[in-house]
Amino acid sequence: MQRPQIQVACAFDGPLSLYWEQGFNAREVALGHNHPKTLNRWRKGTPEGAAWVVVTRMAAFNAATAPELEAATARAAALGAETLLLITPASLRPTRENAEAMIRFFKARGEGPRIAWWAEGLWESQHEIRDEICAATGLIPAVDPLAPSPEGMEAPPPPEGAFFYWRVMGSRGLSGRLSDFELDQLYGLTVGREAGIIAFTAEGMHRDAKAFQQLLVST
16 A cells, blocks of 8 residues: 555645545645635645645744744644645845855744655755755655756756655756656665655646556555
8 A cells, every 4th residue: 555654646636535535745835815614624625644734934033024934824723734835936045144044043943743845946956955954853855856957067956855745846847747767766766765755736737636646555
């Protein structure tokens, strides 16, 4: 049976009941001003062992933006989510100043769900700075393990850790399908890893997500 520690999410434009019926056991969701009754209904309808991931976006890290994280943490608690996915824009560049601001911000954070960090922009080509921030704060670096390496550079291996978070973007852009080789490659990268979430991020990758689930179930 599928290893319960590795959970699969997929972009899906349809009712939640159908999503869960297809066997996916994780779901990324961006919550705005959802009514508490809605969150409670979603929580009660979550299959046993399935996980919610609350997506939040932040572009700066200081006292003025602390309420943004607090609000996201509260939404995660209402939904029973153990993971926040923090997305930062390309405008937040991998500078020493930004690194120090993030370290101060998250070191001062109180209790809450674990946070996976998806950094858009230049961070992947300067992953040492990203990994330094994560090591200092407990953030989980969210990466695409199949992403092509920057020109002239060797692709770094997916970060190690007790829990991993991967977002698979597709080899041909956001609507690109994965080949059988790429699916096998993705599965091979999970070998030896204890627990994590793999999110297939585009609706066009729905069949890829299902095929990958079958690899987890059958091996």
